[in-house]
Amino acid sequence: MGAIAAVLFAIAFFINGSGTSTNAWFSPTSLMLAGLTCLALHLLGVGTGWYARRR
Numbered sequence: 001m002g003a004i005a006a007v008l009f010a011i012a013f014f015i016n017g018s019g020t021s022t023n024a025w026f027s028p029t030s031l032m033l034a035g036l037t038c039l040a041l042h043l044l045g046v047g048t049g050w051y052a053r054r055r
Contacts, residue, residue, distance in 0.1 A: 008035035
């Protein structure tokens with residue numbers, strides 16, 4: 001999840017820096033929010049592979 005967040009932040013940075021006109025789904029703000037969501041999930045431990053052992 002952390003790597004996905006980094007990629008989304010990089011894409012948003014390049015779109016914002018180039019001044020490219022995009023639609024609402026690929027605007028720098030929406031990509032930033034998607035990156036923040038992935039980062040929050042990563043910090044919560046989602047997708048890390050740690051599972052509780054069953055007895």
